[in-house]
Amino acid sequence: MAIDMELDRHILRRTDAGDEEIVVNFGPQHPSTHGVINFVTQTNGEVIRRSVPDVGYLHRGLEKIGEQVPYPGYMPFTDRIDYLAAMFANEGYAVAIERLLGVEAPPRAKYIRAIAGELCRISNHFISVGTMAQDIGAATPLTHALRERESINDLLEELCGARLTFNYHRIGGVAFDLPVGWGDKVLRFLDHLDSYIQEWDRLITFNKIFVKRLANVGIITREKAIDYGLAGPNLRGSGVNWDIRRDMPYGAYPDFEFKIPVGTGRVGTIGDCWDRFFVRVQEMVESSKIVRQALAKLPEGDIQAKVARKLKPDAGEAVGRVESARGEMLYYAVSDGSEKAYRLRVRTGSFMAMGIIEELSHGIMVADLIAIIASLDVVAPEVDR
Amino acid sequence: MTQEEVCAQLKEKFGEAVGALSETKGDRFVVVKSEKIVDVCRFLKTTPGLDFDYCQDITAIDWPARKVIEVVYHVYSLEHRHGLVVKVETDRDKPTLATVEGVWKAATWLEREIYDLFGVNFEGHSDLRRILMPDDWVGHPLRKDYQEAGGYHGIGNTRPDPLVQLSKTTDEKRKAFVAAATAAAAAAAPPVVEPGTATTTATAIPSAAADPEGKV
Numbered sequence: 001m002a003i004d005m006e007l008d009r010h011i012l013r014r015t016d017a018g019d020e021e022i023v024v025n026f027g028p029q030h031p032s033t034h035g036v037i038n039f040v041t042q043t044n045g046e047v048i049r050r051s052v053p054d055v056g057y058l059h060r061g062l063e064k065i066g067e068q069v070p071y072p073g074y075m076p077f078t079d080r081i082d083y084l085a086a087m088f089a090n091e092g093y094a095v096a097i098e099r100l101l102g103v104e105a106p107p108r109a110k111y112i113r114a115i116a117g118e119l120c121r122i123s124n125h126f127i128s129v130g131t132m133a134q135d136i137g138a139a140t141p142l143t144h145a146l147r148e149r150e151s152i153n154d155l156l157e158e159l160c161g162a163r164l165t166f167n168y169h170r171i172g173g174v175a176f177d178l179p180v181g182w183g184d185k186v187l188r189f190l191d192h193l194d195s196y197i198q199e200w201d202r203l204i205t206f207n208k209i210f211v212k213r214l215a216n217v218g219i220i221t222r223e224k225a226i227d228y229g230l231a232g233p234n235l236r237g238s239g240v241n242w243d244i245r246r247d248m249p250y251g252a253y254p255d256f257e258f259k260i261p262v263g264t265g266r267v268g269t270i271g272d273c274w275d276r277f278f279v280r281v282q283e284m285v286e287s288s289k290i291v292r293q294a295l296a297k298l299p300e301g302d303i304q305a306k307v308a309r310k311l312k313p314d315a316g317e318a319v320g321r322v323e324s325a326r327g328e329m330l331y332y333a334v335s336d337g338s339e340k341a342y343r344l345r346v347r348t349g350s351f352m353a354m355g356i357i358e359e360l361s362h363g364i365m366v367a368d369l370i371a372i373i374a375s376l377d378v379v380a381p382e383v384d385r
Numbered sequence: 386m387t388q389e390e391v392c393a394q395l396k397e398k399f400g401e402a403v404g405a406l407s408e409t410k411g412d413r414f415v416v417v418k419s420e421k422i423v424d425v426c427r428f429l430k431t432t433p434g435l436d437f438d439y440c441q442d443i444t445a446i447d448w449p450a451r452k453v454i455e456v457v458y459h460v461y462s463l464e465h466r467h468g469l470v471v472k473v474e475t476d477r478d479k480p481t482l483a484t485v486e487g488v489w490k491a492a493t494w495l496e497r498e499i500y501d502l503f504g505v506n507f508e509g510h511s512d513l514r515r516i517l518m519p520d521d522w523v524g525h526p527l528r529k530d531y532q533e534a535g536g537y538h539g540i541g542n543t544r545p546d547p548l549v550q551l552s553k554t555t556d557e558k559r560k561a562f563v564a565a566a567t568a569a570a571a572a573a574a575p576p577v578v579e580p581g582t583a584t585t586t587a588t589a590i591p592s593a594a595a596d597p598e599g600k601v
Contacts, residue, residue, distance in 0.1 A: 055516060055517065056515075056516060056517040056518060056519070059517040059518065061526060063502075063527060064526060064527060099412075224490075226438050226439055226463060227438075227489060227490040227491065228490045228491050229439060229440050229441060229489065229490075229491030229495075240463065242463050247466055248466070315409070316409045316412075317409065317412055317414070318412050319412050319459065319470075328441070330441060330442055330459065332442065332444060332457070332459070334446055342446070343446045343447075345442070345444040347441065347442040347444070347459075351494065351498075352491060352494070354494070355490075355491065355493060355494035359490075384517055385517075
């Protein structure tokens with residue numbers, strides 16, 4: 001009995017203190033951090049005073065490697081920058097070096113790039129929205145999302161032999177033409193996808209609990225999103241109508257008709273977590289439209305431009321921008337006339353998204369921090385490169 | 386607005402501090418004097434008609450031959466859909482530059498990365514710490530003359546060639562086997578060594594024997 005009294009007093013004293021602040025290392029190995037990231041979080045009970053992201057655990061020096069391998073040899077490394085949307089990492093690099101060399105991919109290659117890229121975007125967004133639902137506490141949607149993604153992985157495997165690290169693009173084109181009958185398989189999948197997205201909306205997007213959990217959480221205003229250089233769905237979720245595919249067109253995108261979904265504050269405020277979630281869901285529908293158009297209009301011809309075996313671009317610099325699944329990806333290549341890049345810079349959407357977390361973290365609940373990280377869709381290797 | 390027009394406006398405002406648009410192949414850029422960079426950036430952002438509100442990227446390039454580190458700003462305007470590449474040169478031995486954090490918040494993390502990987506010191510930065518490398522790392526990895534340290538806190542960054550390693554172990558095993566076989570043979574029938582005859586095993590056995598005086 002005496003011990004219990006002692007314990008009671010101890011507990012009472014603790015609750016009386018009230019403002020006891022602790023510092024928690026949220027990560028680096030935590031399922032909600034989507035990779036190896038540490039959030040050094042200063043909390044008072046459930047309320048966060050400040051959360052500072054500590055990144056770099058997955059820094060593999062990919063920019064330095066870019067200076068040490070010849071231009072074509074760097075393509076497999078780009079896969080490792082963003083393993084969930086490797087097609088875009090491939091494409092951005094190919095576009096940058098093509099601009100540096102002054103070559104252009106043939107029309108068929110551009111269309112194939114668009115098809116592969118948009119399929120990859122759908123697969124990435126499935127992971128993103130699925131894991132977001134799981135982080136919030138809904139376990140089932142992730143399994144559905146993974147099932148759908150699996151079909152895309154199968155299709156992409158048939159296309160290029162790999163399920164995640166594709167190494168599919170080449171400087172001046174793509175590695176393989178479409179397999180026979182592949183287009184029909186894709187169309188069959190897209191028919192399924194279009195109806196499935198509606199099911200997904202019923203299951204989770206407009207689910208009352210889910211909406212209540214995410215509406216008005218982690219609001220990023222339009223001004224803040226632009227100021228912090230957010231990219232892609234995070235930027236559009238804040239109501240900024242900006243998409244590289246339309247506004248700085250590359251590849252075959254000028255030929256397609258598609259809408260740019262932006263956050264509208266449908267269930268809460270513009271730029272909240274739900275808006276970012278819903279932008280991704282809508283983007284999957286738009287990607288499906290693009291793939292259909294590309295397959296319908298697919299031109300005949302070569303899939304690879306004539307490019308020298310040893311690439312020696314003239315001294316100069318070029319930027320390749322693509323709209324990756326995580327926002328615009330920028331490759332900045334500087335050549336000094338040799339067969340290796342003098343400097344290769346990769347700017348990624350995740351890196352910029354991490355920069356805003358400290359700003360958002362003041363005074364929020366711990367559980368909301370998880371929702372915010374999930375809604376920004378950061379992938380650790382893309383942050384650290 | 387085209388890049389030429391933007392440059393003309395910059396020239397009008399800043400005169401000599403802004404160079405001409407480059408004529409290099411590929412993307413063109415404009416070089417700005419380093420002490421003017423914050424003013425130029427603020428001008429680009431706030432002037433109506435230019436409105437460079439989006440800082441896409443800040444990065445650096447190391448040029449040991451010219452003894453400079455170039456810091457490169459990729460900025461564009463979401464409203465007018467035009468972009469510009471601005472470059473600033475800073476001394477390689479003592480790279481210092483004013484921060485543009487006050488103009489675009491995106492610069493906070495981007496400048497931290499440059500500080501980490503190139504060692505450029507951004508004056509007035511709110512949080513200038515290493516970002517990708519550990520805090521106690523020595524050197525700035527993206528510099529051209531960077532030499533890898535032998536390891537980090539006892540964790541090596543090299544390893545022996547596995548093939549060399551393999552042949553070494555097989556060699557040792559073979560030697561051990563031969564030694565064991567010789568020892569067994571010697572135990573079975575001790576060979577009578579004639580004085581003066583030198584067998585291979587006899588020469589291989591300690592050269593100390595060849596030292597008649599001995600140390601002890």
